[in-house]
Amino acid sequence: MTTSRTSRPLPSPLKALAARTRRTDTPAAWHRATLDLCHGLSAELAAGRPPHEALARALPYVRFPTEAAAHMLLAATQDGGDVPAALRTAAPLHGGEGLRRLAGCWEVSITAGAALSGLLDRVEATLRASEAHRQDVAAQLAGPRATARLLAALPLLGLLLAVALGMNPLGFLLGHPAGLACLTLGAALDACGLWWTHRLVTRAETACPS
Structure with a gap:
């Protein structure tokens, strides 16, 4: 069970940078980055680390299409930042569905006390099935x-x-x-x-x- 932490507003410069750069990103790159993030976060949670610390440890191993997304999420892990808001802000219009689902799982884990690791497994399985279908279409x-x-x-x-x-x-x-x-x-x-x-x-x- 996870506990709620005090939310902090996201840095405005990072919001602006994300808005300027996300147009040049490909949906496939965002899907791969989200899969890597879910996998790394699940591994850190399985090691017994709390969600914020697990996310901070998983981020360096994820190659996001824009550096602003990584900086934004890393800033949200410090001092109990608002991780769901950071995930939604970093998610682009096309290709950011996985990040938005991850944000929803994080909120459910905080408000309802559900195990974040179990929710992450479902999101990762859905993303992998979607990626396989996308590769088949390509x-x-x-x-x-x-x-x-x-x-x-x-x-x-x-x-x-x-x-x-x-x-x-x-x-x-x-x-x-x-x-x-x-x-x-x-x-x-x-x-x-x-x-x-x-x-x-x-x-x-x-x-x-x-």
Whole structure:
């Protein structure tokens, strides 16, 4: 059973730094960091250490996508800081579901007296199942990605084939108004195709349950 400690407000500079940097982080990196955090925290709790001390000992072994997240959580472990608030503040919009679940487990452990280690095991199992599903989806989407790149390169291959046959496609494309129009339209359509394929693949990846 854990006991409640006095909450301390999170440092404002760390909040601002986390808000600026979290946009560049990938959800997969956050999921891996959360898994490492849950595993390390469970090991420290199993060794008999209190939650705040266990978290402080586990943090140095976790590679968060941003240093602000690690500093924020480490600051929350000092002098009975508000760990759930720090976890929620550090969690990004995409990829931070595990940290928010961990925050909820921490609050339940404080308010209801539930064993934090047991709650952590459930969170870790859910995250591992989600990560396995995400990797499976990524493997299945590798084919469409490669096909899209191949189709985007076909016009260039066509130009090379025309040159090999003794034609002068570049002279028409670069030296004639109609050729310039065709080149511009073709490049625009090629870019739109790549963007649309990337958008579809990204949506399929982000649709994975967390």
